[in-house]
Amino acid sequence: MNVYDFQATALDGKPVDLAQYRGKVLLIVNTASKCGFTPQYQGLETLYRELHARGHGFEVLGFPCDQFGHQEPGTEAEIGAFCEQNYGVTFPMFAKVEVNGDGAHPLWKHLKGEAPGVLGTEAIKWNFTKFLIGPDGKVVHRYAPQTKPEDIADEIEQVLQQ
Template identity: 70%
Template sequence: MSTVFDFSAVGLAGQPVNLAQYHDKVLLIVNTASACGFTPQYAGLEKLHERFHERGFEVLGFPCNQFGAQESGTHEEIGAFCEKNYGVTFPLFAKVDVNGADAHPLFQHLKKTAPGLLGTEGIKWNFTKFLVRRDGTVAKRYAPATKPDDIADDIEALLGA
């Protein structure tokens, strides 16, 4: 069975990133956008990152332009926006598709492993979140409207496990 550690992605600066480097960490993988009604969640995601990072937690942000063209900027613009407006220090990756024929293999895996409501695999909007255990398996999927702070107890439970 595959885990998220079997995948790689391109970092925001264009470098290849093997997700195996996050082995033994609890992850929150999020498809993000800079011009979305949920964009202020960047602040909450950064707070989670700051709160739990020293205990082996990482937020991984994957910008996506598939929902209302809400992430149309360049990689440089995305990074600058996130740093300037939300003080983001967690890793951001190059833009990906999360649905359709060109969906990134990581998101194909996440959707299959943790389907949404009524068993649907498709991601409905920006800021869908996947909480991943230290062994790389998906613990839970959260809807875009779920605030990052509402995930803190689940993160705590996985970090303590």
């Protein structure tokens, strides 16, 4: 299995087959609007605009999550408006998901299994955990929430050049 085997729901409620991203390098992130890391939306958008515009096949996929300190309490419409108005987000955003526990979205169960965190734990520790996915749909790297998007730009470039 790889990420292209999953489906998700877009912010507008429409189903999205992740197979449409086949062959692209992805950065998949669990996001929140009221988190100390929320300003990372700006860095994610900058990465997206710079690398996506080059036509190299790069996408950022944002998955809002309200499992950490109730930091994403809004509806999908409110989340979309917040991201657009405050950070100019143009990368694809999805409906709110759970990333941990029995209700975790299947994609997130897969990501955690492919790239466990510190000491082999699979649980997502906080908002803005990032997974870099290669063009083959496999997880290349898992990044901690405190890792800023601009700090992984070189690694993304390396994967894009493979």
